[in-house]
Amino acid sequence: MPHWRTKMLSRRDALTIGLAASGSALLGLKSLHSKGLAPSPLTTPFVEPLPIAAIARPVTAFATQADPTTVNVDGSTAFHVHGPRNVPAGAEYYWVEEREALHSFHPQLPPNPVWGYDGTVPGPTFIARSGTASLVRFVNSLPLANPLNIGAPVTAVHRHSGFQAPEDDGYPLDTFATGQSRDFLYPNVPEEGLQQNEPSTLWYHDHAIDTTAENVYRGLSGFFLNFDARDSLAGEEDTSPLALKLPGRMRTSASGLPIREYDIPIVIQDRKFDQAGFLSYDSFDHNGFLGDKFLANGKIQPFLKVDRRKYRFRFLNGSNARVYELFLGNNKPFDFAIGTDALLLPNPVANLPSFRIASAERVEVVIDFSKYAAGTEIILENRLEQVDGRKPGNLVQPGTPIVKFIVGSNTPPDPSRVPESLRPVFLGPAQLVPLVKVRRKFELVRSEGAWQINNLFFDENRIDARPKLGDPEIWTLSSGGGWVHPMHIHLSEFFILSRNGKPPPVLERGRKDVFRVGAGEGSIDILVRFTGYTGRYVFHCHNIEHEDMRMMAQFEVGP
Amino acid sequence: MRRAGLAMCAAVLGLAVLIAAKPPDDLPAPVTAPGSLPSRIDLIREQHLPDVPLTTQDGRAVRFYSDLVKGRIVAINFMFTSCRAACPLSTANIRDVQEALRVRLKQPVAFLSISLNPEIDTSAVLHAYAEAHGAGPGWTFLTGQRADIELLRRSLGAYDLDPELDKIPTQHTGLLIIGNEPTGRWKAIAALSHPTRLRQAIERVVLPVTEWQTGAVAVNAVPYADNAQASIRGQ
Numbered sequence: 088m089p090h091w092r093t094k095m096l097s098r099r100d101a102l103t104i105g106l107a108a109s110g111s112a113l114l115g116l117k118s119l120h121s122k123g124l125a126p127s128p129l130t131t132p133f134v135e136p137l138p139i140a141a142i143a144r145p146v147t148a149f150a151t152q153a154d155p156t157t158v159n160v161d162g163s164t165a166f167h168v169h170g171p172r173n174v175p176a177g178a179e180y181y182w183v184e185e186r187e188a189l190h191s192f193h194p195q196l197p198p199n200p201v202w203g204y205d206g207t208v209p210g211p212t213f214i215a216r217s218g219t220a221s222l223v224r225f226v227n228s229l230p231l232a233n234p235l236n237i238g239a240p241v242t243a244v245h246r247h248s249g250f251q252a253p254e255d256d257g258y259p260l261d262t263f264a265t266g267q268s269r270d271f272l273y274p275n276v277p278e279e280g281l282q283q284n285e286p287s288t289l290w291y292h293d294h295a296i297d298t299t300a301e302n303v304y305r306g307l308s309g310f311f312l313n314f315d316a317r318d319s320l321a322g323e324e325d326t327s328p329l330a331l332k333l334p335g336r337m338r339t340s341a342s343g344l345p346i347r348e349y350d351i352p353i354v355i356q357d358r359k360f361d362q363a364g365f366l367s368y369d370s371f372d373h374n375g376f377l378g379d380k381f382l383a384n385g386k387i388q389p390f391l392k393v394d395r396r397k398y399r400f401r402f403l404n405g406s407n408a409r410v411y412e413l414f415l416g417n418n419k420p421f422d423f424a425i426g427t428d429a430l431l432l433p434n435p436v437a438n439l440p441s442f443r444i445a446s447a448e449r450v451e452v453v454i455d456f457s458k459y460a461a462g463t464e465i466i467l468e469n470r471l472e473q474v475d476g477r478k479p480g481n482l483v484q485p486g487t488p489i490v491k492f493i494v495g496s497n498t499p500p501d502p503s504r505v506p507e508s509l510r511p512v513f514l515g516p517a518q519l520v521p522l523v524k525v526r527r528k529f530e531l532v533r534s535e536g537a538w539q540i541n542n543l544f545f546d547e548n549r550i551d552a553r554p555k556l557g558d559p560e561i562w563t564l565s566s567g568g569g570w571v572h573p574m575h576i577h578l579s580e581f582f583i584l585s586r587n588g589k590p591p592p593v594l595e596r597g598r599k600d601v602f603r604v605g606a607g608e609g610s611i612d613i614l615v616r617f618t619g620y621t622g623r624y625v626f627h628c629h630n631i632e633h634e635d636m637r638m639m640a641q642f643e644v645g646p
Numbered sequence: 647m648r649r650a651g652l653a654m655c656a657a658v659l660g661l662a663v664l665i666a667a668k669p670p671d672d673l674p675a676p677v678t679a680p681g682s683l684p685s686r687i688d689l690i691r692e693q694h695l696p697d698v699p700l701t702t703q704d705g706r707a708v709r710f711y712s713d714l715v716k717g718r719i720v721a722i723n724f725m726f727t728s729c730r731a732a733c734p735l736s737t738a739n740i741r742d743v744q745e746a747l748r749v750r751l752k753q754p755v756a757f758l759s760i761s762l763n764p765e766i767d768t769s770a771v772l773h774a775y776a777e778a779h780g781a782g783p784g785w786t787f788l789t790g791q792r793a794d795i796e797l798l799r800r801s802l803g804a805y806d807l808d809p810e811l812d813k814i815p816t817q818h819t820g821l822l823i824i825g826n827e828p829t830g831r832w833k834a835i836a837a838l839s840h841p842t843r844l845r846q847a848i849e850r851v852v853l854p855v856t857e858w859q860t861g862a863v864a865v866n867a868v869p870y871a872d873n874a875q876a877s878i879r880g881q
């Protein structure tokens with residue numbers, strides 16, 4: 088059915104005005120872009136250690152608050168019910184302030200006024216235990232004055248990969264501005280109570296309409312980790328027969344704060360800086376903003392001193408638009424890949440030479456440094472070339488260093504292991520595909536300077552799919568254009584049934600919530616099934632400039 | 647730091663709910679960056695707002711930056727009068743938005759429609775087009791030298807990275823580029839979005855964030871005529 092004043096893309100229009108190309112031809116290919124920003128100042132790599140974000144600390148329980156915007160203008164039932172929350176007994180309460188703070192990306196650049204959760208970049212890492220809910224109040228204390236001119240101090244917090252009610256999902260219109268706050272309830276229970284659905288690495292980031300890209304770029308993102316009896320907080324020290332004993336354990340720092348050792352989340356981001364060393368951004372580049380400085384956990388090209396033993400690394404691509412392919416510079420493989428997006432894989436993938444990771448994707452790996460002599464330096468590098476927001480290019484060498492691992496002389500006992508079976512799946516394609524009655528197709532197209540899903544731009548008043556609670560469906564995501572779109576579907580994790588008609592590659596055989604579609608990546612068929620919550624959720628491109636240009640749609644799960 | 651401490655105290659005392667009712671004078675001050683932060687407003691002007699000469703539908707000679715954009719809130723699109731597909735629809739959308747905003751906003755929004763076919767779209771042609779489409783005051787149609795308009799188009803981000811697609815003028819008629827020149831806030835949205843969405847996007851560039859519509863109010867703001875249709879359109 089026609090959307091509001093919809094139209095068909097017409098090449099005939101090109102002819103009606105003669106050839107408008109003469110101007111373009113004269114200016115040449117280079118000047119197709121606006122002038123663009125000058126390269127960032129030079130910085131020396133590996134001068135500072137890799138920061139590891141502080142673990143978020145619970146506070147004393149507080150009274151939850153009603154949302155002033157509950158009632159629709161037409162008086163109908165609230166579209167997102169958000170009243171005083173029914174917080175489960177035993178929940179942990181958190182209080183996180185979105186605020187501006189000075190952050191050093193690199194000692195050769197001036198401190199920069201970033202926007203961070205609790206003023207840090209990345210924000211504090213939440214550590215949830217399955218079965219214990221988190222009630223988080225995010226308080227927006229961002230300044231209204233914004234001389235850096237990046238972002239708008241209005242926010243919505245999306246816990247990415249979170250299994251949570253629509254009103255707690257950070258719907259892009261559920262914004263709260265400077266001086267306001269909003270409570271988010273994260274039940275931390277797996278879908279359908281199934282152990283196979285226990286998540287591992289989630290993250291949280293801003294999702295406010297029209298300004299997500301700039302707000303995330305300015306610093307609003309952080310990790311949210313989930314542990315259960317199998318992938319447990321005690322990790323390698325867990326004596327339970329259930330425990331996987333993956334690398335990682337809890338300790339207390341000298342100042343009495345909890346720290347997690349040998350299990351390190353690393354968010355990789357690209358940024359650009361002006362000649363004075365301040366963060367810069369181009370609001371006129373809708374293709375996807377690329378930086379030329381590479382950050383790991385908020386620092387440009389840091390180093391990490393490691394012991395001679397196994398480590399678990401949770402890599403997140405927190406960039407706006409860049410796709411990476413990460414290698415170890417010594418051309419050794421990653422010993423194991425153990426997780427993709429929010430979930431551990433059913434079985435580890437051994438000796439992975441490299442992995443590709445687009446915006447919002449996560450890949451968990453285990454690297455065993457015990458095989459290296461003390462003093463060995465191993466560089467984590469990106470070898471995927473990318474010059475614009477359209478798509479990545481070829482693999483090139485030398486790559487761009489991101490983190491340097493320096494192997495120390497410590498060889499502490501290493502009780503960790505990588506078992507053959509991580510998160511086995513009992514309810515998957517074999518059981519669900521025979522039950523599929525509904526198939527949907529989502530075609531991603533570029534249209535006149537922006538991107539559409541099934542020929543439509545996001546409209547909050549339009550539902551694009553109405554899946555029924557618990558009914559499995561097959562969705563085909565495809566794109567005819569020359570663009571790569573990392574598509575993200577909220578609420579659940581999904582199986583990739585096929586990529587370009589073939590079985591998915593090895594790192595796409597688990598479950599995912601971000602899927603690279605288009606250009607060299609092709610199309611995918613995914614098995615979709617929503618359980619637990621009814622209501623509206625969005626799905627969208629996670630090239631966040633595309634997302635802000637309304638490359639987004641929504642589904643409403645119905646009973 | 648002080649604020650975090652207060653917040654923590656409030657949480658402990660169970661008074662946290664009061665935080666949402668803070669008086670406006672208690673809003674946080676920006677962290678002052680040491681060193682000199684070059685003006686981002688100047689940078690936008692230099693990089694994206696070339697002061698090219700243009701001619702209005704009334705035959706008036708103007709400069710893009712100094713006469714049309716400086717100090718103003720603007721909504722800019724590219725069009726041409728013989729364009730059959732998108733342009734009449736975006737023109738109609740802009741007319742609706744212009745009307746809606748006139749009632750809702752204190753600040754005037756200057757609408758600028760720039761022809762991608764300037765040799766054909768003379769002032770007189772644009773004047774007739776504006777009349778035919780009911781363009782109100784505050785909506786300027788512009789023509790000029792092709793090279794200047796091409797520069798303007800690229801500077802404002804209305805280009806395609808694929809050089810073949812970039813040659814097709816209709817590829818550049820789909821954007822509404824919204825700017826608040828004094829504050830330096832610029833956004834773009836598809837001009838074929840529903841007028842309510844265009845209006846909200848403009849309001850979000852104009853209004854302080856504390857006045858943005860949020861939640862259900864934002865979603866359903868002024869439910870529009872095809873709302874009922876929209877709700878049954880899902881598959």
Ligand SMILES: [Cu+2]
Nearest residue numbers: 572628630633
């Ligand atoms: Cu995209």
